[in-house]
Amino acid sequence: MSCCLRFWSRYREPGHISLNEMPQVTLDSNKMGPDCVIVKGGKRVCGTGAALANAPIVQNKAYFEMKIQSGGIWGVGLATVKSKLDIIPLGKDSQSWVLRSDGTVCHNDEVLHKIETLPGEGDIISCSYDHVELNLFLNGKSLQCPVTGIRGQIFPIFYVDDGAILDVAFADFAYPPPDGFEHIMFEKNIL
Template identity: 65%
Template structure:
């Protein structure tokens, strides 16, 4: 696939931000690895490195989805603002908890779990988080590998390398969130 496939839909080339997107959760162009490219209304990540979302998870039960547009090396999960976004793969420090493209879940340099079915190109990985447990889903079905012990102010995080392209979705989901879970909201929208 050509390098231009990552750029399709790049309507941020002019630097303009649509007013309708000011209060939407998207990938944060100010909190990325140096080799990352964020396009498609700040929802697509390509290049090399990681990116945090622009909003921390503050509500009790949150949910988001990520589609694997192009395979390669990637990771999806949660991280604090302190994780090193150039150091991929994530999960090597105490600030990130990620499901990796090889089906392993890493935190603090340790493989804390392995899923039975590794995700592939075209699959949708979902994450639910309730400040107690992070759960991963593959195409709407739980992977039954809960992650606990997450501490600090947490953001959704994605990383890519080796040609991977990921598309994040923070609303209008393909699969319904688990009961009681909803999209990530800004704190001012919760109040």
């Protein structure tokens, strides 16, 4: 360590957290279905079931992505902690709002939208949420299927079945977020 770095490291302000100590948003192994598997440092989900992120969306405008590594049955969207994480597909209850691999956007067992182009292996689905509306994107282009009426403390959710493998990104995105949207932050990082 150079002499300048040694000098400044002794005079950090109380409560200062270095960048490598900041918590990372990942999939939460404590909030997943019993047959769901999370690997790659909380960035990949496989097996059968759903997993929530380890941070709720508390900021005004949040964005996250998911890449379909292997096809099968899958879904991506938002949910509360009350959502059933072992029941596939999600969107059957009042606690989840998801885009399913069959192209339907569902909530409370109701189809809200049906998209024409079905995503496949290698495609990236993005979600933006501003506490008013969830918007979905396929490879950077809006799917024009906004979802409103989302209530409660909301988490990103992903589910897999039938061999699906999904890689999630809460930072370092493949596509730029819409204007004003950014990665999900922990509440203490916002303050």
